[in-house]
Amino acid sequence: MSTRIQAAATAPVAVADTRDPVVLLRDVRRIYPGHPPVRALDGVDLQIDPGELVGIVGPSGSGKTTLLNVLGTLDRADAGVVRVDGYDVEELSDRQLSAMRAHRIGFVFQQFFLSPGVTALDNVADGLLYTGLAQRNRRARARRTLTRVGLADRTHHKPHQLSGGQRQRVAVARALVGQPALLLADEPTGALDSASGAAVLELLHELRDTGTTIVVITHDHGVAAELPRQVHILDGRIESDERTAER
């Protein structure tokens, strides 16, 4: 229980004891059929409270991408309990899972996945496309979010006119624009040089300080060391769950 108290103490915005966890996994298993079958997740227990910034660290093939997909409701577990934002994923239909992603979960990918030939503003506004908001409102919120990630002067630039670090900040803004309960970042610094990567990590720290719950998936121990909580995963099992003192 001591780690729990420490977590609450180091995350002033989130009061973990009075709120439901954002993520709750109990004995989650995901097995890909084959010869032999691949146990991508082999009994994972994990709880992430509101306002946490968590790194999930492991080498390739450890199951961390599968874990991200399960957390992001893009994939379903074969066994165990997956609860995201208070919803039991097992009980939701495909349409309802889509709705979860539209309203409650934001994704940041290693390859950014920005639409070429579309301005930063509209790329960010696309984060709200499937919420049914009118384009005018989507753009207004996108403009505010771009300001929040420090790109207020780049709203009308297209992806090819932006640096790698700026593109990833646009992608972060797109994930953030719907004010998700959970932001999932898959190797967000993987395609960036170290300076740009550090800037993106700095941005994630700032967002976390304003209360966003963030999960960063990485194979880079240097990146993980920057994060206040590190969950190490190997062969589909959680090896360790450590919290470091706030920087």
Added chain:
Amino acid sequence: MTATSTPPASRLRGRDTVRVAFSGLRARPLRAVLSALGIAVGIAAMVAVVGISASSREQVNDQLRQLGTNLLTITPGQQLTGGEAKLPPDSVDMVARVGPVTAVSAIGTVDDASVFRNQHIPEEQTNGLSVNAARPDLLDTISGTVASGRWLDDALAQFPTVVLGADAAERLGINRTDGSGQVWLGGEWFTVVGILDPVPLAPELDSSVLIGWPVAADLLGFDGSPTTIYERSDEDAVDDVRAVLPATANPDHPEEVSVSRPSDALAAQAAADETLTTLLLALGGVALLVGGIGVANTMVIAVLERRSEIGLRRALGATRAHVRRQFLGESVLLAGLGGIGGAALGGVVTAAFAQTRDWPFALPVWVLAGAAAATVLVGAIAGAYPAARAARMPPTAALATV
């Protein structure tokens, strides 16, 4: 927040669906234009075929409106015994006495008389020309016009003068109507005083030479029996008049009289083109089918290429239905773009063709509506399978491809 409630649904506005579908096309403009071109060719072919045939029909209708459809021709048919029947010489006057009849005229073929350029030409080389005696009121009754020179009036009809049909003038090689041209007709020299324009309602006159009724009787032994009576009546009374004409023209042998309506023949000729139109329309349909296959091919490739986009959209909250609608919309837009281009192209081809033929331009609205419906249908069918494939793709697989 409890586990039993559900989050608000994903929603993609109709306007955004169109926007998203269009953005897919804009990303690869050349490919979009080329596959739309396939549809455009098919639609253009079909629109042009229907347009040209409609313009042609419009031209015939115009002609009929101008010439009138109230002209009936009365000809002697066959005797019951198989011989050639004749109409009595006074049949023209009897037809004129029928109430609704407004104009009557007649020609009488002068048997045994042939026309030649001069007397040295062998008698068997008649060029297929017939010699007819014509009443002075013939031209008005059949809506004929004189191309050059003048028509036979009562005075000229007494003398050996002749008016040539359009084809007859050409075959005889005569284009002068100033009185210097002469033809050798039934052993006499006749002076050419006029040449007619082609007569659509009485094409038999085009290969005739026409002489006055009196001179035919005096010089060539014409018996005065008309071989074709032309009659016009009130438009509403045509059927009634038609019913009484045989008994009026030849009271003794009404069964030997045949009555026809030349405007029917013109209309039938226009209708005969329908078969060709149908065939060409079918060919246009094949082109449209090929265009549709091109669109389907483009969409299949687009879905394969854009797996990561599909994955991203699913991650942003798109449902399967949203993804399906996006690609179906893209396919329909692609085909629709081709359809608009094709309809415009078909319209231009129709206009140009009508222009060269001096036809009126006619392109019925239903053709354009049909073309629009056809493209939407082709786009929907072509896009159905690729869109379903895109929708079925699991988001994790779609994201894992890069």
